[in-house]
Amino acid sequence: MKMETLRQRADLLDKTRAFFKQRGFLEVETPLAAAEAIPEQHIQLSTIDDGRRVLQASPEMHHKRLLCAGAGSLFEVTKSFRGYEVGRLHNPEFTILEWYQVDKGLDDAIALTEALFQTLLKAPPFRRTTYREAFGPLGIDPHTAMVEELRELALSRSPSAVEPFESDDRDEWLNVLLALCVEPTLGVEAPEVLYDYPATQASLAKTVVDGEGAEVAQRFEVYWRGMELANGYEELTDAVALRRRLEIANTQRVAAGWPVVPMPERLLSEMVDPGLPPCAGVAIGFDRIVMLATGAQSIGEVRAFAESRRV
Template identity: 40%
Template sequence: MENLNSGAFAPTCTRETWVKRQALMARVRDFFVRRNALEVETPVLSAYGGTDPQLDYFEIEDPKRFMMTSPEFHMKRLLAAKFGDIFQITKSFRKDEFGGHHNNEFSMVEWYRVGMIQDKLMDEVEDLVSEIIGTKLNARRTRWIDAFKNYAGVNPFCEKLTDFADACRAREIPVPEKSETLTREDWWDYLMVFLVEPALASNGPEFILDYPPSQAALAQTYVDNEGYTWARRFELFVNQVELCNGYTELTDPVEQRRRFYADLEIRKGMNKPLPPIDERFLAALESGMPACSGVALGLDRLFMLALGKEEIADVILFPSPIA
């Protein structure tokens, strides 16, 4: 039997904070109602899981089901069914995510705007966040490649991978062990965490946009004047906290299927489980999902910022370690 102290039952969030959180949640819902978005509710348990190599999911056996890492696929099926502009406040689940800004089970608001270009959706994200935290953001907008050049001091497409290690040394952060085995994408992830994101904290709110296609499997792509291909993806960072992830959504079913299989090959190389491809989602694309932009925003993180808390455990009643 587990030996617990007398206070082990208690939540990590106080009643006073929870009351404030609920008031903020009501304001989030009202924000979308005022803007004529329809609230929907989709399953958190599904026969299909996403293929993203960077996300680990919970499985349930007999019959096999997946706890959803995002309501994205179901919501896009609703878009294809002509539901129009929609939003959802829901729980999502991701395995092996703990920390000051992470929890296995978390709250998000995800929404889609039919016919809206990405820049306008970023405006709406900024409006929502500004309304909830009580301060106008005025977030800068910086391309991903420029963020690496400005904040990490290296071109992410440099000819020699050793340039990444040199960038670490120049800014006095540790070079990873066995750095010679790291791929270019490994380096991107490492420098984003240790150089780019910390720099964002000192420069105020900032959108990072236009990511490499390999980091946005559900987004449309375009080719710039220099011949580089970019995914129409954006993230918003406030006080070094990543708040959201948004796309100009891919609507081509053939390209989407190709990307799913590419993801599965990467997962196979990482010795990760291989989920079945969501054929119902692909059928929705084949039926003609409308052009749209969509974004998912972490509510626990947003409320943490709005209420001046250091960790999301301060705005969640029972985070994963004590649930």
């Protein structure tokens, strides 16, 4: 990293902290490793201490425990870990900005994200696109299309990329089409919010029924200049429903040949008593924000010690 980039990064960190503190958010620090974690289907996790502790993929589990304890709206800039992800936009260890707003919903989370982007990046106003609208040019409704229809469409668009892929999971094929055909069209001229994902992709978000009768996730992602930058939810507060989703995620991990992740039992217990308040949460890859601010082409350019340069 160039020293000037390091200084720009430090300035962005200062502006980020000021942004949230001016709005009354509490800055917190949470563990990087713990005996439990939140299982997610597509995230590989690493362990330490002979497997007794899991390096956290985000501070979400601990943030929600603090919310249950009455901390109120909070934020953190910290390190997170995703096993073996290395590339232009990925590093196994990366910097994440995550925050939660108490008594706020999806629209509030999008509005705050937009204000942050305008503060840090002088970004233009967000453009909003539903998941259904984004798939419209492909001639399908992603909420109703069958697996075979999705498979045939993916094969017709990119046979070489898709032919080795086998799955009977609708969401897997939707993700293939999203990556191949939709994401390259998002956020070309301005940051673009993709929202109303299928309910089966809700992860830890609440679900609602949209105007056309489809159950959709209260989830959004922000794309700009070829990068996914933010992932936000109006959070699921029902501990029973959350446990069911996490058990499904672990089952999917096993089917993919990945290890089971220890369930976040303390969080699930605290979501029952005293309970998780209504809230919205957003996570942002801070390194990617620095890339946009400095014009860097890879995550390694904006980190003092990238994976390839580590001692």
